[in-house]
Amino acid sequence: MTILDGKKISNQIKDEIATEVAKMKERGEKVPHLAAVLVGNDGASLTYVGSKVRACERVGFESTLVKMPNTTSEVELLNKIKELNEDDNIDGFIVQLPLPPQIDTQQVLMAVDPDKDVDGFHPTNFGKMALDMSTFIPATPFGILELLDRYGVETKGKHTVVIGRSHIVGRPMSILMGRKGFPGNSTVTLTHSHTKNITQITSQADIIISALGVPNFLKAEMVKDDAVIIDVGITRVADDTKEKGYCICGDVDFENVSKKASFITPVPGGVGPMTIAMLLKNTLLARERHRS
Numbered sequence: 001m002t003i004l005d006g007k008k009i010s011n012q013i014k015d016e017i018a019t020e021v022a023k024m025k026e027r028g029e030k031v032p033h034l035a036a037v038l039v040g041n042d043g044a045s046l047t048y049v050g051s052k053v054r055a056c057e058r059v060g061f062e063s064t065l066v067k068m069p070n071t072t073s074e075v076e077l078l079n080k081i082k083e084l085n086e087d088d089n090i091d092g093f094i095v096q097l098p099l100p101p102q103i104d105t106q107q108v109l110m111a112v113d114p115d116k117d118v119d120g121f122h123p124t125n126f127g128k129m130a131l132d133m134s135t136f137i138p139a140t141p142f143g144i145l146e147l148l149d150r151y152g153v154e155t156k157g158k159h160t161v162v163i164g165r166s167h168i169v170g171r172p173m174s175i176l177m178g179r180k181g182f183p184g185n186s187t188v189t190l191t192h193s194h195t196k197n198i199t200q201i202t203s204q205a206d207i208i209i210s211a212l213g214v215p216n217f218l219k220a221e222m223v224k225d226d227a228v229i230i231d232v233g234i235t236r237v238a239d240d241t242k243e244k245g246y247c248i249c250g251d252v253d254f255e256n257v258s259k260k261a262s263f264i265t266p267v268p269g270g271v272g273p274m275t276i277a278m279l280l281k282n283t284l285l286a287r288e289r290h291r292s
């Protein structure tokens with residue numbers, strides 16, 4: 001069994017990006033600039049956005065954090081997005097999800113200039129991804145592809161089962177694993193809350209990508225021997241023994257599933273750090289595109 005070490009690989013990717021940024025500086029060019037918009041004060045979102053900003057510092061990017069109150073109206077947020085779209089100094093930006101209930105998420109995502117949409121959530125970019133065109137691929141699925149690639153995990157002809165159809169992970173992942181090329185060329189089953197007999201489906205899978213957000217959902221009896229297991233779950237579970245008062249729990253019963261798996265991602269230290277590295281990669285790509 002091999003652990004797919006997202007922390008290690010994400011550090012390698014960040015080092016590669018930092019080298020590119022150093023070259024840009026040497027040539028006297030502007031370095032990539034990522035902005036993140038955070039509406040409200042959801043604890044998990046604060047943590048994620050903080051990690052994204054710190055990652056920018058580490059690779060030499062400029063970063064801007066735009067904090068807006070929980071009471072922000074949709075119009076106020078749309079005005080801020082317009083400002084960021086028009087600001088030539090910003091190469092790419094993200095609006096951290098989820099948004100407060102008074103704001104229509106789709107309207108917000110559609111307002112982002114597709115050329116600055118480093119999350120890859122705009123319908124134009126999502127459509128391009130589905131059509132195999134060059135575009136920004138959403139960071140979490142992109143990170144999973146990169147992890148499979150760097151460990152040389154074979155995906156061609158395999159049966160991949162994706163659990164969860166969110167627009168951020170499950171849906172794009174199902175498209176990417178089925179498309180031509182590597183990693184891809186796999187036969188994909190996308191499962192969700194209405195799927196019947198999920199154990200029957202997961203137990204036939206060569207590769208399982210779980211993006212459900214239910215701690216310890218995937219048990220050993222749902223998995224066949226030598227399966228590849230990708231755990232996207234990052235649920236906070238109360239735990240008084242931990243300094244922060246909670247622990248981060250994946251979708252997979254790691255202790256038992258890892259005994260059957262050929263490759264498996266840990267939580268934390270698997271998919272999570274890869275997401276941040278690939279957001280940086282998309283921002284570098286945005287800078288390069290704006291330059292040319």
Ligand code: GUN
Nearest residue numbers: 094095096097098119139
């Ligand atoms: N919330 C959870 N994951 C993500 C992500 O990848 N991007 C944004 N913007 N919000 C998220």
